[in-house]
Amino acid sequence: MAGEGRRGAPAAEPRRRLKNLVPPGPVRATAAVCEAASCLSAGAGEVHAGLVDGVGVRGLTDVAVKRVGCLGLCAAGPLVAVLETDRLHRGVSGADLTAVLDDLATADAASGMAEPDPFFARQVRIVTENLGRIDPESIDDYVAAGGYTALERALTELDPAAVLAEVTASGLRGRGGAGYPTGLKWRTAVKAAGADRYVICNADEGDPGAFMDRSVLESDPHRVLEGMALAAYAVGARKGYVYCRAEYPLALSRLRTAIRQAQRAGWLGEDIAESRFSFTVEVRVGAGAFVCGEETALIASIEGGRGTPKPRPPYPGMSGLRGAPTVINNVETLAAVPAIIRNGGAWYASTGTATSKGTKVFALAGRVRNTGLIEVPMGTTLREIVYGIGGGVVDDRPLKAVQTGGPSGGCLPASHLDMPVDYESLVEAGSIMGSGGLIVLDDRACMVDVARFYMEFCREESCGKCIPCRVGTTQASTLLTAITSGSATPRHLADLERLGEMMGAMSLCGLGQTAPNPVFSTLRYFRDEYRAHIEDRTCPAGVCAMAGTSSHPAVAGP
Template identity: 55%
Template sequence: MPQYRHHILVCQGTGCLSSGSTGVLNSLTSEVRSQGLKQQVRVVKSGCFGFCMQGPVMIVYPEGVFYTQVQPDDVPEIVSSHLKQGKVVERLLFKDPETHKPVQEFDDILFFKRQKRLVLKNCGAINPENIEEYIAQDGYFALAKAVTEMTPEQVIEEVKKSGLRGRGGGGFPTGRKWEFAKGAEGEPKYVICNADEGDPGAFMDRSILEGDPHAVLEAMCIAGYAIGSHQGYVYVRAEYPVAVSRLEIAISQAREKGLLGERLFGTDFFFDIDIRLGAGAFVCGEETSLIRSIQGLRGEPRPRPPFPAKEGLWGRPTLINNVETLANIPQIIRHDGDWFASIGTERSKGTKVFALAGKIHNTGLIEVPMGTSLREVIYNLGGGIPKGKKFKAAQTGGPSGGCLTEEHLDIALEYDSLLAVGSMMGSGGMIIMDEDSCMVDVARFYLEFTRDESCGKCTPCRIGTKRMLEILTRITEGKGTEKDLNDLENLAQVVRENSLCGLGVSAPNPVLSTLRYFRQEYEAHIHDKYCPAGVCQKLLAYEIDPERCKACGLCRRECPTGAIKGAPKQPHHIEAEACAKCGVCLSKCPFKAISRGPGSRRPEPGLPAEVAAGGDEARVHPDSGSSLVH
């Protein structure tokens, strides 16, 4: 049996026959023979493809090319061009009038169009495991420019001119950091890339390392050249396995190409980079803890000064920059500092990557110029809040930051404006909350995180976060008192002012900012034993819809506390005092007659009604606590 290179199916259905496919078939058979392809091409008559309006049609395998409206005159071209040279006859391909023409071109997709992607330029556009693709996107040309055309002083000057500030959270001017490290006495010096991204909800550093690792390596080389260092370390958490393996590949490819190692670009400059894995402790993102961790010690901070720029890794001058900060460097050198400084606002230059998470349509990563409004980020890039819910707050800066509320929607996202309203830029994690989020619960979540991650070295942080968490838990369980709010505020001040490192100093931020903007929610939990968002388990109320209840008695039998009362053929009901909110009845009811909701406000005995009420009236249940509805 001969091995055919192509099989061609020519439709011989009624539709195509009437549009002339017999002529096409005959012409094809004779053309294949006359062009000497009889041994390689097999022409097959086929049944109807169901695409009769575009007939006569034929399909060429193995590729599966589908030609429509083929006339006998077209056949010689198909044979000589497609069958002989492998070139598809484009003009005979089917054109869809709807989808084909004004197609949604990549650059027209508003999600991308509204961004300014500098740091993420290569993410999703090149193969991070192939150094040549990075080079094709002008990669390593900045390093070449720096070491062959510029002095270290000029490199630092450009970075200073750019106005770049640390993207890890602090916002310290990068150029000045480099200058300190260069001016520090001691040899050898080190460059560290801080890739210990730990904020819940932030993943821009991971994405950069995964999508464009060479940008970070190139930047570290440039930094090494500028400050006089010959060794760099990337401190990355082991929980980022994809990032780690791509970094490893990137480093070995850079060494192979001679872009790391001795005599870079024919100069005397040499630089190498190694990876150090972290075990994922949040505190190791703090630079002094990070340094100890690299040295093989327990990850704990030490008082500053001396700053790492003076006494860092193994007591030597060390420059530590965050991943995103570094990823900006090659472009600053390739263009110049002024170019970078033209983007952004007066005091915050360039762009910022935000990781959108939570109650938002597009969870993902976006990059916008500094100074873009929160509204633009949430609605125009994030796609707004799903299910038509209302925006309530955005947590920026993760567990170290604070929340922005509706009144801040038009705030410009930059370092200083965020600090002014009690939040911070942080690493750029942004968690969006809608009306169904309980702010007390949010504060409790972050406190639980910092309590877990506190290294325990200093007392204010170790004990303060624990006590604050206890108070918050109490409030969410409906056991809070007015005094708890005062204690919480006092404790927050103590922890903030006395902790050793940034972890403790910033740990109270989520509590303080939710207290500042959502105090009435705390009060509802404390005074009314009511969670307005219907989140806090212990404050939820279970109810039986008498219309739906068939009095089967299943819930009554399953209820562990005997809180459900009812008789045969009579709708059952739940006695609130006895209910343990376990939810068994909800899962057992075959008629979906049981619902869970925020329930009604239950005032503390003796509290005047006006104090106890306030807040969302619509959620007050109509048939109980009626004295509270004003």
């Protein structure tokens, strides 16, 4: 029976703890099994167990099997990489591991590197450098990859001002979407008066189609902790929080494991690295509110209150958690900090454009071939991202638009493909950088329907505190639904634009202020589609079930 279980259906077994296989002697080849959420859901657990068993059966005593974080090419999971040759096995099935095992039987460092896939070759990996290389549940793996050396160097060689100076020199800007200079944010917290200071990691990633923060936390949680500790050292904080949404159970569990390990190893806690610097991190779990990604709402939620935003100023840097100066940074921002301290701010600033330094992680999703997690230098064109790295549109259909920035962003048409991706260019084109969700839409997407989707999202996620957002998103959803159902008049469109302007100017927080952006950007580039819905009562993409068309005979008009 045991033999049958091995070959048969390991997935049917109760969730057994997947142990890494470490050979007693030197390692010739290592199978790195992607065990981030998307590959796990595709059966990476079976693959891991099957490989451990298969290696044993074949008697490969110099082959290691280990869990790693996101290998990036999420569309082709489960993924297994042979680390010594960089060969990537796609769509591996737990039932048939012959190809992977054959590769493992012969691969070694001398057999040469595999021809790199353009998906990987065109990326520049700083924040994601360890993703798919190290075991996210092993602090030893992180340390072996150079982890915590930045913190050690900071604590032994640099004073807090020097750390702050490096981060300022790096030109790093907030990767949560707004692009506020990180050095300036930290400096504000340093200069603000207060006995206590806090560092908060914002891991409340909520944009539809965005999974950068999740992937980083699931794959390299220690890196985020190290970034937080460096931030805390720079601003003089002793306590940090990671605010992570409950919908990310794997990220939360790996983060908690990492915190436990870091405490045991002395990278968190009292007198870190025999310095006088002490720093502890606590995890706070979000309860499913998108608006809690807004920093003042997030702080209210950590304080135990209702997660609703407060007017700024005062900004958290001056008065944040419990009234104390608070640095609040996104996961990706903090994950960039260890590399900046290790290599220097000037090194980081040498990548990117004049105003947008470094790299940006994007979650490539939608109608693109290579769905997955990518990291590119700032200033890379959309064409390079979608066609060079993404492999183009699925089924080679024409690209219609690229959506960036989630519900706060917009849709850029194919004519903007050669636009460099940086904070300023995106804003100028009517969208925003956002946290890094990048959704490719092909010719079968209806842009009015896309706008309606995002407006409904904002309506569902509005906290209800201020009226422009509370009623504005509801009314705008109704108007958009009228347009997509073929019952709208030109008046609906005028009302929609009037409402959008009012919400943008009058709403209390970023959610309401940016909620009309998808409408405005689709109106800017695809007004014809709105007109077709209103004047001709047709949906050019054939998505919307218009009243009076054959798709809804029951409600056909006269």
